Amino acid sequence: MNQPSPASPINHGGAIDAAARKYGIPAHRWLDLSTGINPVAYPVAEIATAHWQRLPLSSELDGLKHAACKYYGVPDTQYLVAAPGTQALIQTIPYWLPDHAELSGIHIMGPTYGEHARCWQRAGHDCELHETAADNRKARARDILATATPGTVVVIVNPNNPDGGILPPDDIAELAALAEQADSWLIVDEAFMDCQPGFSVCPMIYRLPRTLILRSFGKFFGLAGVRLGCLVTAPNLATDLSDRIGPWAIPGPTIEIATRAFSDTSWQTETRQRLAADGNRLDDLIAAKTSLTRSGTTDLFRYYDGTDCAQLADHLARHGILVRLFDHDITKVRFGFPGTTTDWQRIETALDQW
Numbered sequence: 001m002n003q004p005s006p007a008s009p010i011n012h013g014g015a016i017d018a019a020a021r022k023y024g025i026p027a028h029r030w031l032d033l034s035t036g037i038n039p040v041a042y043p044v045a046e047i048a049t050a051h052w053q054r055l056p057l058s059s060e061l062d063g064l065k066h067a068a069c070k071y072y073g074v075p076d077t078q079y080l081v082a083a084p085g086t087q088a089l090i091q092t093i094p095y096w097l098p099d100h101a102e103l104s105g106i107h108i109m110g111p112t113y114g115e116h117a118r119c120w121q122r123a124g125h126d127c128e129l130h131e132t133a134a135d136n137r138k139a140r141a142r143d144i145l146a147t148a149t150p151g152t153v154v155v156i157v158n159p160n161n162p163d164g165g166i167l168p169p170d171d172i173a174e175l176a177a178l179a180e181q182a183d184s185w186l187i188v189d190e191a192f193m194d195c196q197p198g199f200s201v202c203p204m205i206y207r208l209p210r211t212l213i214l215r216s217f218g219k220f221f222g223l224a225g226v227r228l229g230c231l232v233t234a235p236n237l238a239t240d241l242s243d244r245i246g247p248w249a250i251p252g253p254t255i256e257i258a259t260r261a262f263s264d265t266s267w268q269t270e271t272r273q274r275l276a277a278d279g280n281r282l283d284d285l286i287a288a289k290t291s292l293t294r295s296g297t298t299d300l301f302r303y304y305d306g307t308d309c310a311q312l313a314d315h316l317a318r319h320g321i322l323v324r325l326f327d328h329d330i331t332k333v334r335f336g337f338p339g340t341t342t343d344w345q346r347i348e349t350a351l352d353q354w
């Protein structure tokens with residue numbers, strides 16, 4: 001169990017600026033494999049000028065919410081809050097949820113996306129980061145909720161970033177039921193769920209009154225820069241948070257792009273197939289050229305294990321390729337997937353010289 005410090009800086013993937021300074025390679029020349037963002041983005045068609053010139057209409061936001069609910073399997077838009085990125089929700093929830101319930105303690109199932117612990121701590125809550133592995137994460141969360149004092153919050157990232165551990169919906173529903181019985185809360189961050197939609201608990205939200213589900217638009221659709229994230233939760237909570245976020249938090253161009261992307265089922269199917277194939281291709285490459293072993297997987301990133309991870313990351317960085325190392329374990333490295341033939345050739349060439 002660790003106590004994260006709110007002041008300690010969090011290393012994130014995508015820190016090309018810092019890598020450019022450290023290795024003396026200009027930012028635009030890097031191949032960034034340090035994130036779990038799909039490198040082949042949903043094609044952004046031309047945006048009507050009106051979306052830049054006027055405020056978004058409430059009918060357009062409604063359209064986005066309908067499309068998001070259909071895509072996420074959420075039964076009705078009254079369960080959904082749209083926000084400018086999941087990160088904005090992660091930052092807001094620790095200040096907002098206490099208006100609905102007295103909170104007693106926050107338990108984060110780690111190691112995971114560092115912003116969860118940091119944001120709860122910054123808002124002044126008692127926060128414990130529990131060291132778990134994919135195979136004991138559910139048991140730890142269940143133990144906490146089974147003995148929880150009212151107002152306990154358990155945060156679980158599913159599938160987990162970075163180890164890819166994933167709990168099936170029935171397990172999450174079991175934890176959600178325990179949270180409800182204990183007058184407590186379950187937060188499920190499904191930012192990386194898009195490749196395994198059958199594992200999402202969004203369709204069950206009508207029977208999970210003490211559960212908050214986070215979804216990120218940017219990762220699977222490869223458009224992290226448009227800034228869109230959704231919270232799926234009970235209607236009274238969703239209405240209150242939507243009211244507080246206000247009418248124009250999602251820019252018109254974002255609404256336009258995301259509404260199309262959520263509705264484009266053929267792009268989604270093709271993309272899931274391509275990402276699955278790319279993950280296998282990366283595994284084959286890593287197995288052939290390094291001594292790393294696969295430790296965790298989603299179809300948006302791979303997590304590998306090896307004693308020479310730091311040296312390999314340094315070697316790749318000298319070739320202008322950024323991968324993700326972790327403070328919690330120096331024997332782990334996370335790779336996103338290359339998106340173009342040239343990018344695949346780049347990583348192959350760099351690994352040939354390893």
Ligand SMILES: Cc1ncc(COP(=O)(O)O)c(C=O)c1O
Pocket residue numbers: 085086087088113157161189191192215216217218224228229
């Ligand atoms: C698990 C997890 N949740 C949420 C986020 C934030 O995503 P967004 O781009 O939607 O703010 C990230 C970003 O890396 C993440 O890894």
